[in-house]
Amino acid sequence: MSDLVIVTGASRGLGLAICRQLLTAHYRVLALSRTESAELAALRQQQPALEFEAVDLAKLEELPARCASWIKRFGRPYALINNAAVGYDGVLATMHNSEIHQLLALNIEAPILLCKYLLRPMLLNRSGRIINISSIIAGTGFNGLSVYAASKAALEGFSKSLAREVGKAGITVNCVAPGYMQTEMTQSLQGDKLESIKRRSPLGRLATPDDAAAAVLYLLSEQAAAVTGTVLTVDAGSTA
Amino acid sequence: MDLQTHIQKTLLQVAELANCQISQPLTDDTVLLESGLDSLGFAMLVAQLEEELGMDPFSEMQIAVYPRTLGEFIHIYQQAAGSS
Numbered sequence: 001m002s003d004l005v006i007v008t009g010a011s012r013g014l015g016l017a018i019c020r021q022l023l024t025a026h027y028r029v030l031a032l033s034r035t036e037s038a039e040l041a042a043l044r045q046q047q048p049a050l051e052f053e054a055v056d057l058a059k060l061e062e063l064p065a066r067c068a069s070w071i072k073r074f075g076r077p078y079a080l081i082n083n084a085a086v087g088y089d090g091v092l093a094t095m096h097n098s099e100i101h102q103l104l105a106l107n108i109e110a111p112i113l114l115c116k117y118l119l120r121p122m123l124l125n126r127s128g129r130i131i132n133i134s135s136i137i138a139g140t141g142f143n144g145l146s147v148y149a150a151s152k153a154a155l156e157g158f159s160k161s162l163a164r165e166v167g168k169a170g171i172t173v174n175c176v177a178p179g180y181m182q183t184e185m186t187q188s189l190q191g192d193k194l195e196s197i198k199r200r201s202p203l204g205r206l207a208t209p210d211d212a213a214a215a216v217l218y219l220l221s222e223q224a225a226a227v228t229g230t231v232l233t234v235d236a237g238s239t240a
Numbered sequence: 241m242d243l244q245t246h247i248q249k250t251l252l253q254v255a256e257l258a259n260c261q262i263s264q265p266l267t268d269d270t271v272l273l274e275s276g277l278d279s280l281g282f283a284m285l286v287a288q289l290e291e292e293l294g295m296d297p298f299s300e301m302q303i304a305v306y307p308r309t310l311g312e313f314i315h316i317y318q319q320a321a322g323s324s
Contacts, residue, residue: 064296064299068290068294068296071291120283120284120286120287120290121287121291123280123283123284123287124257124284124287124288124291126257165280166280168280169258169280169284
């Protein structure tokens with residue numbers, strides 16, 4: 001069985017944490033992001049099982065050919081982790097239309113197209129895993145993140161239907177929904193807001209990228225073979 | 241092997257992999273939805289042909305096209321092979 005896992009948004013935050021844990025668990029990793037961060041480059045120096053490709057996933061028209069070239073070069077993937085996303089913060093009434101369009105292209109259209117083209121080789125293998133990174137915002141809502149929330153709720157609905165579609169081919173499709181994590185994406189969320197989220201969480205802390213990455217590793221494992229069409233929340237209990 | 245024979249052979253291989261029973265002998269007039277291969281099986285056929293031929297004519301088309309018969313399906317591949 002192929003052990004190649006393709007991870008989008010791999011250069012920072014949760015994506016980077018996922019790559020580190022995958023390598024520790026002896027998967028081969030194809031890390032995708034627009035640019036390679038210093039951390040990812042350093043990891044690649046130590047880990048020959050890690051490959052990197054620069055790609056702007058918002059260039060949707062390029063994705064079919066890019067997917068074909070990755071399959072040709074690296075073989076049929078075992079799994080796809082759709083982690084790349086943007087989270088523009090701002091009230092809808094003044095959000096620029098170009099930003100709404102860009103967000104939906106990257107957060108929902110790109111993952112759908114990557115699923116389309118990368119699940120084909122999984123169909124031929126009669127085995128595979130797709131994990132889409134959602135957010136607790138998909139269910140709870142958050143002031144200033146309406147379009148982001150729309151994209152994540154869309155991703156969850158998409159994942160459940162796709163799970164039904166490809167289940168009989170031995171492919172599972174799930175979401176991991178992290179709560180607020182301290183990553184670059186959430187750096188604008190500081191001070192009182194952040195303290196209030198921590199205080200209200202049953203565990204008295206935020207979930208970390210490593211906590212969420214561990215959920216991804218579980219869903220990839222043989223032990224999760226009977227888990228499909230579900231959303232695994234990792235939020236230190238915030239939405240309990 | 242010509243493209244028509246290649247596609248027919250691949251269809252039978254994929255049908256076996258997808259646990260689909262092909263009931264009738266395949267001809268150009270075989271209606272795809274009645275051939276015994278289900279929709280996921282067709283996705284596998286397109287995927288397998290993409291790996292073998294290096295092309296997916298349906299993704300390259302500007303509009304959605306769904307062939308009705310096996311003959312139409314093969315014709316789309318023949319056209320794409322001729323124009324590439």
